[in-house]
Amino acid sequence: MKTDSTCADTTAALNFPGARAPHAGDFEMSQDEGGAGSATIFWELLAPVNRKVYNFIRKAVNFSQDADDIFQESVLQAFRYFRTFRRGAKFETWLFSIAHNEVRKHFRRASKASVPLDEVPAAAADSARRDALVREVYRFAETLRPRPRLVFFLFYDSGFSIGEISEITGLREGNIKFILNQARANLRAIMGESDE
Amino acid sequence: MSDERRLDAKIAGLVRNVHEQVPAALEERIRAAAAETRPSAGRLGWLWLRPGGFSRRRTRMLAFVPAAAVCVLAAFLLIPILKKPPVSPISEIRTEFEIADKNIKIVFIQKPDFSLFQEE
Numbered sequence: 001m002k003t004d005s006t007c008a009d010t011t012a013a014l015n016f017p018g019a020r021a022p023h024a025g026d027f028e029m030s031q032d033e034g035g036a037g038s039a040t041i042f043w044e045l046l047a048p049v050n051r052k053v054y055n056f057i058r059k060a061v062n063f064s065q066d067a068d069d070i071f072q073e074s075v076l077q078a079f080r081y082f083r084t085f086r087r088g089a090k091f092e093t094w095l096f097s098i099a100h101n102e103v104r105k106h107f108r109r110a111s112k113a114s115v116p117l118d119e120v121p122a123a124a125a126d127s128a129r130r131d132a133l134v135r136e137v138y139r140f141a142e143t144l145r146p147r148p149r150l151v152f153f154l155f156y157d158s159g160f161s162i163g164e165i166s167e168i169t170g171l172r173e174g175n176i177k178f179i180l181n182q183a184r185a186n187l188r189a190i191m192g193e194s195d196e
Numbered sequence: 197m198s199d200e201r202r203l204d205a206k207i208a209g210l211v212r213n214v215h216e217q218v219p220a221a222l223e224e225r226i227r228a229a230a231a232e233t234r235p236s237a238g239r240l241g242w243l244w245l246r247p248g249g250f251s252r253r254r255t256r257m258l259a260f261v262p263a264a265a266v267c268v269l270a271a272f273l274l275i276p277i278l279k280k281p282p283v284s285p286i287s288e289i290r291t292e293f294e295i296a297d298k299n300i301k302i303v304f305i306q307k308p309d310f311s312l313f314q315e316e
Contacts, residue, residue: 039230043227050218050223051215051216051217051218054216054218055214055215055216058216059211059214068219068222071218071222071226072222072225072226072229075226075230076226076229076230076233079230079233080233130210130213133210134210134211134213134214137207137210137211138211138214141211153211156204156207156208156211156212157208157211157212159208183207184200184203184204184207187203187207188203191206
C-alpha cells in the first residue's frame with residue numbers, strides 16, 4: 001500500500017465547475033443584522049453553493065432518503081447562526097462545516113443509513129464503460145467509514161483543498177492526506193490504473 | 197506527481213458525474229421554515245460575539261480554559277514556596293588572627309557604620 005507518498009500538489013483544490021464561492025465581504029451587512037437585510041444576504045450567499053452542499057450531503061449519506069432532512073437542517077442552522085458568521089470569512093467553508101456536522105450527527109443517530117447502489121441516480125455518463133466506473137467509485141465510497149467518506153467527497157466532489165477540508169472537518173492535514181492516499185491507492189487498483 | 201493529479205482529476209470527474217438539483221419543493225420548504233426561525237446570537241451567547249464569531253479553533257481553545265486556570269492558580273500558590281529566601285545584609289565582618297605559640301588571639305570586628313565595599 002502506498003501511503004507515504006507526498007501529495008503536496010494535491011493541496012490545490014479540484015475546482016468545482018460553477019460560480020465563484022462568495023464571501024460575506026462581497027455584501028454590505030446592514031446594521032440590523034438579525035433583520036430582513038441579513039436574511040436577504042444569507043439567501044444571496046447560499047444561492048451559488050446550495051446545489052454543491054446538497055450533492056455533498058446526498059453522496060455522503062449514500063443517497064439516503066434522509067439527505068433532504070439533513071440539507072434542510074444544515075441550511076436552517078446556518079440561517080439561525082448567520083450572525084455568528086465572521087465578516088470576510090468564506091461562507092462556503094462555514095456552510096460546509098455546518099453540513100459536515102449535521103451529516104456526522106446523522107451517522108451517530110443511524111449507524112447504517114444507505115441504499116442499494118442500484119438506486120444511485122443515473123450518472124450523466126456518455127458510455128457504458130464510464131457508467132460502470134462511476135458505479136465502481138460510488139461502490140468504493142460506500143465501503144468507507146463515515147469520516148474518510150466525508151473527506152473523500154469534500155475533496156473529489158466539492159473540490160475543497162486539504163487546508164479547507166481541515167478547517168471544515170477539524171482533522172489534521174496529515175490525516176486528510178493519509179485518507180486521500182489510501183483512497184487513491186484503492187481506486188487505482190479498482191480502475192486498473194498503473195502506478196507509473 | 198502529475199500521475200497523481202491525473203488520477204485525482206479522473207476520480208473527481210467520475211464522482212461529479214452524478215449531480216442533482218435541489219428539489220424545488222425542498223427549497224420552498226426550507227424558506228418557509230426559515231421564515232418561522234428567529235436568528236440566534238449563538239448557543240453560548242457572548243462567547244460567540246463578533247468579531248471572532250464561531251470557529252473550531254475557539255471551541256478547542258475553550259476546552260483548555262479550565263486547565264489554564266488551574267496552571268495559573270498553581271503558579272500563584274507555588275511561587276512563594278519555591279522562591280529562595282532573601283539574602284540577609286552583612287551585619288559585621290570578623291577577622292581573627294591566632295598566634296598559637298604565644299597564646300594570642302586578635303579579633304577585628306567591622307561594623308557597618310562605614311560603607312563596606314567603598315575604596316578609600
